[in-house]
Amino acid sequence: MSAFVLPTMSEMQIEQLQIDRAEALRYLRWQSTEKLSPEMAEQLGRAENDILAAAQPRFVYKCFAIENVTDKVCLQGSGLVLAGRDIACLLQNAGECLLLAATLGNRVDEIIRRAEICDISRALLLDASASAAVESLCEQLQDALREQLQAQGIYMTARFSPGYGDLPLSCQPQFCATLDTVRSIGLTVSQSGLLLPRKSVTAVIGLLTEPPAAAQLTLKHNCAACRLKNCPYRRK
Amino acid sequence: MKKQILQQRLAGQDFVLLDGAMGTMLLAAGLKLGENSELFALAQPEVLLDIHRQYMAAGSNIIYACTFGANARKLAGSGHTPEEVISRAVQIAKQAAQDTDTFVALDIGSLGELLEPAGTLRFEQAYAMFKEMVLAGAAAGADLIAFETMTDLYELKAAVLAAQENCDLPIFCTMTFDKNNRTFSGVSVAAMACLLNSLDVAAIGVNCSPGPEGILPVIQEMVQYTNLPLIVKANAGLPNPQTGAYDIAPEEFARQMLPFADLGVQMLGGCCGTGPAYIAALKQALAGARRGQRQLVKQSAVCSPTRLVQLNQPLIVGERLNPTGKKVFQQALRDDNIDYILARAIEQQEAGADILDVNVGLPGIDEPAMLARVIKALQGAVDLPLQIDSSNPEAIEAGLRVCNGKAIVNSVNGKAESLATILPLVKKYGVAVIGLTLDENGLAQTAEQRLQIAERIMQAALAEGIAPEDIYIDCLTLTVSAQQEQARETLAAMRLVKERLGLKTVLGVSNISFGLPQRELINQTFLSMALAAGLDLAIINPNIPAMTDTVAAARVLLNYDRGGAAYIQRVAGETGRPAENNAVSVADSAQSAEQALLKAVHKGLKSEVRQLTVQLLQDKEPMQLINGLLIPALDEVGQFYEQERIFLPQLINSAAAASEAFEVIKAQIIKQGRAGVSKGKILLATVWGDIHDIGKNIVKVILENYGYQVVDLGKDVPVQTVVETAIAQDIRLIGLSALMTTTVASMEQTIAALHASGHACHIFVGGAVLTQEYAAAIGADFYAKDANQSVQIAKTVLG
Structure with missing residues (x-):
């Protein structure tokens, strides 16, 4: 792979975290055709602001050379093994990949937990806004990295997380240990495999010297192929 | 023996050099990222021995054994026990230190899992894991224990208790701070110092975190809140995401560490990214340096993990978490309705309380268990320091143990038995205490007599090793309609306590007006008088604006609220006031x-x-x-x-x-004392291992609206708890929630256990990853696709 310089974490400050309201509404199972009432828009706006105020966005990423891609992917200098056809497809022809972890921090969990005691409807809006916010954090980080890398002739694949497709959730502890997320961003994995703080994401992004194939850009959780036919969050 | 030498060193003027990173050295020796470093090191003991020797050669006076992550959780499934790994690692470090005056620390890092309420690890489980490590390290001959890289004060408290109760080695505590001088979990520098000051630890400080320059503001703050010896073990800057290399070289590192010497920091070393060259450079840089003198800190303060509350102006202690005379509160305790109690706590914080008094004493209630449970729940709902209010020493200890932060014990009194049982608890858990001016002869009638009892309490507390700043005296409010002459005595006693003993004072105000009309007027006036007499902690109902207004005004009049800034802001924004009742006029008929x-x-x-x-x-x-x-x-x-x-x-x-x-x-x-309106009981729980309980809470609200009595076991509920509660309370409809595929397994186990128990019941399940088929496959009777459907299910089963 050609030489390139990956920006350091401190060069990669996310100035202003955004929340994609359409994404928040999808978590609220709001049908896109339905217009928000002014009251609902106001309440959701307030929830978004509360989440943005409480969020302590933190992230860590690290670049690994890929040792082999068959039915599983091994990363140089790491004990992590990424298994499954989907990850192999994502990292096809990629010489290196980024492991990435991002979190909104504990404060966000705290304000949702408090709202659940006194005001369950506010809790629901906060929860959806926070889910959208951590998604945005990843998007923003990805965009910033893409810009820096593309200028050096390096292309990024889509971001793919444990639990998507056939990449098992059970790799989460080893994934987080590899990035030492407890020390670097305060992100832990519970005994039952939950990421805590709750509003957190781990993901893999492949790095290529050639423009990626279409599948590598669109590969994410595939609602159409998922066995949960009546999942309320299913994308139509 | 070595313990005394170490303590002498800590009391002396010289710098104490710690070592540098262990992980960084092991990575250089071939450790893979994400691999268990302790097991890697033990597989090649000669490499480990060499690392220790390199650090000693560079000048380290204390070396940390390779035991950071040797806890039961991280070693699970490895075929090795903490005891085995720790004793071997400590032996190797001791071998390196043999025949030298180098000390060996048992190094214990964060367990790597979040504690309740943010996570699923119980305080007691954390304690047990630390205890296992401490026992192994002490038995292997470590000279001290260093807890490091902590971000959660609760976890650190479990660690310190485990060390204190299971060995007599000196304890070092360092936490990792992020930007804004907070740890990842939000712990403030002042709160960390406040809790650890009165627990018996040898030194505190900072490790890991960004480079030395990032730690400087943390230490600048820390010196203002503690007299304990200080530690800085800094990273060599930040790692490069491509190469893994850290960005600060040894000489630059040493240069950046020097300001800590000026601040009076005694123990210095390196964390991630550093190596022997860094310690050697640090030693050289410190050779010509002098340790700065530190200002002596004296403060009366209590804290939650995120909030320090100093008694440097009149403060409000919310009195509403108390069943005495409150039927709804009593019922909530009997029904295990913890959410009711939490809502009362949040209400008081929003109304301006600085500290919350917590009392759950009620006949028929297991007070120690209930107090511990309520305190744990409160810590997830409010971030105020707590005042543990009980006459039962067992309950007080149960509460103190699980309390996250420095609390106040309410109370001890002048009776010999009370002094002998309560004060040791206050000392052990490093908290503050309220002394009531009564003794074997009952309530003291005159101000002078009250002063005498206060003095006796003070002497006993000092003899126990409790600092005078942590003793608060309650000169006792008596009902003015029954003993009119006593209000003046109470106020006079407060003045005497402040003048002659120099102690802080506390008073429950509301009792004064019992039996009189317009109680609020009497309360407010008495509060003003008490504040003028020097009251520090006013135990009042913060939901009554007249009371909180009086405290706000007194802070101006007594020259605490400089320029009246807080007062003006309060009046302008009406902040801290509960919403006024603007009676709606929508309804004319x-x-x-x-x-x-x-x-x-x-x-x-x-x-x-x-x-x-x-x-x-x-x-x-x-x-x-x-x-x-x-x-x-x-x-x-x-x-x-x-x-x-x-x-x-x-x-x-x-x-x-x-x-x-x-x-x-x-x-x-x-x-009205009438029977409730229940259409039947329903048990709800988010299953073991899962903490996503918003869906379950929505179901609860809706079911309650339809008149069902919901017994809510909360989140992360053990299988056994569900079964036992269902049987004990004879609940015939049980709702379980799980959000993750990983926790549906635990849902299945809960259902199997319910069936195995023979208890006749129906089970409905819900959660994002479930389907009708999946629900049937794991043995549930119903699948609720949403909260609304749970009502249909309840109607079907219970009518």
Whole structure:
């Protein structure tokens, strides 16, 4: 792979975290055709602001050379093994990949937990806004990295997380240990495999010297192929 | 022996050099990222021995054994036990240190899992894991224990207790701070110092974190809050995401560490990214440096993990978490309705309380267990320091143990037995204590007598090793309608305690007016007088604006609130005041009040619903209101939801608004001493291992609205707890929630255990990853696709 310089974490400050309201509404199972009432828009706006105020966005990423891609992917200098056809497809022809972890921090969990005691409807809006916010954090980080890398002739694949497709959730502890997320961003994995703080994401992004194939850009959780036919969050 | 030498060193003027990173050295020796470093090191003991020797050669006076992550959780499934790994690693470090004056620290890092309430690890489990490590390290001959890279004060407290109760080695505590001088979990520098100052630890400080320059502001703050020896073990800057290399070279590192010497930091070393060259450079840089003198810190303060509360101006202690004379609160305790208690706590914090008094004493309640449970729950709901209020020493200890932060014990008194049982607890858990001016002879009648008892309490506390700053005296408020001459004595006693003993004072104010009309006026006036007499902690009802206003005004008049800034802000924004009741005039006649209520439920207008319910209850029976108005309104909202005319947030809004009405009605029923209106009991729980409980909480609100009594076991509920509660309370409908595929397994186990118990019941399940088929496959009777459907299920099963 050609030489390139990956920006350091401190060069990669996310100035202003955004929340994609359409994404928040999808978590609220709001049908896109339905217009928000002014009251609902106001309440959701307030929830978004509360989440943005409480969020302590933190992230860590690290670049690994890929040792082999068959039915599983091994990363140089790491004990992590990424298994499954989907990850192999994502990292096809990629010489290196980024492991990435991002979190909104504990404060966000705290304000949702408090709202659940006194005001369950506010809790629901906060929860959806926070889910959208951590998604945005990843998007923003990805965009910033893409810009820096593309200028050096390096292309990024889509971001793919444990639990998507056939990449098992059970790799989460080893994934987080590899990035030492407890020390670097305060992100832990519970005994039952939950990421805590709750509003957190781990993901893999492949790095290529050639423009990626279409599948590598669109590969994410595939609602159409998922066995949960009546999942309320299913994308139509 | 070595312990004394170490303590002498800590009391001396010289710098103590720590070592540098272990992980960085092991990575250089071939450790893979994400691999267990302790096991890697033990597989090649000669490499480990060499690392220790390199650090000693560079000048380290204390080396950390390779035991950072040797806890039961990280070693699970490895075939090795903490005891085995720790004793071997400590032996190797001791071998390196043999025949030198180098000390060996048992190094214990964060367990790597979040504790309750943010996570699923119990305080008691954390304690047990630390205890196992401490015992192994002490037995292997470590000279001290270093807890490091901590971000959660609760975890650190479990660690310190485990060390204190299981060995007598000196304890070092360092935490990792992020930007804004907070740890990842939000712990402030001042709160860390406040808790550890009065626990018996040898030194505190900072490790890991960004490079030395990032730590500087943390230490600048820390020196203002502690007299303990300080530690800095900094990273070599930040790692490069491509190469893994850290960006600060040894000489630059040493240069950046020098300001800590000026600040009086005694122990210095390196963390991630550093190596022997860094320690050698540091030693050289310190050779010509002098350690700065530190200012002696004296403060009366208590804390939660995120909030330090200093007694440097009159403060409000919220008195509402107390069942005495409160029927609804008593009922909540009997029903295990913890959410009711939490809501009262949040209300008081919003109204301006600085500290919350917690009392759960009620006949028939297991007070130690309940107090511990309520305190744990409170810590997830409010971030105020707590005042543990009980006359039962066992309950006090149970509460103190699980309390996250520095609390106040309410109370000890002048009786010999009270002094002998309570003060050791105060000392052990490093908290503050309220001394009541009464003794074997009962209540002291004169100010002078009260002073004498206060002095006796003070002497006993000092003899126990409790700092005078942590002793607060309560000169006792007596009811003025019964003993009119006593109010003056109370005030006079407070002045004497402040002048002669120099102690802080505390007073429960509300009792003064018992039996008189217009109690608020008497309370407010007495509060003013007490504040003038030097009251520091006013135990009052913060929901009454007249009381909190008086404290706010007194802070101006007594020259605490400089320039009246806080007062002006308060008056301008009415911050800290509960919302005024702007009586709605939507309802002119009974007919329109009913319509207004229906409309308010539909629109989800909570305060309107509350007010209209109060109004309607004046001439309507509670059941009439429930069956005639609220249930039909909810049915209609539910239908709209089914028809997709409204969506989830609106459904929940309406449900939450309706629950305001039910709360008002329920309170009225309890006050009238009538039987409740239950259509049957339903048990709800988010299963073991899962903490996503918003869905379950929504189901709870909706089921309660329909008149079902919900026994909510909360989140992360052990299988056994579900089974035992179902049997003990004979609950026939059980709802389980799980959000993740990983926790559906635990749902299945819970269902299997319920079936195996032979308890006849129906089980319904819900959660994002479940389907009708999946629910049937794991043995559930019903699948609730949403909260609304759980009502249909409840109707089917319970009617």
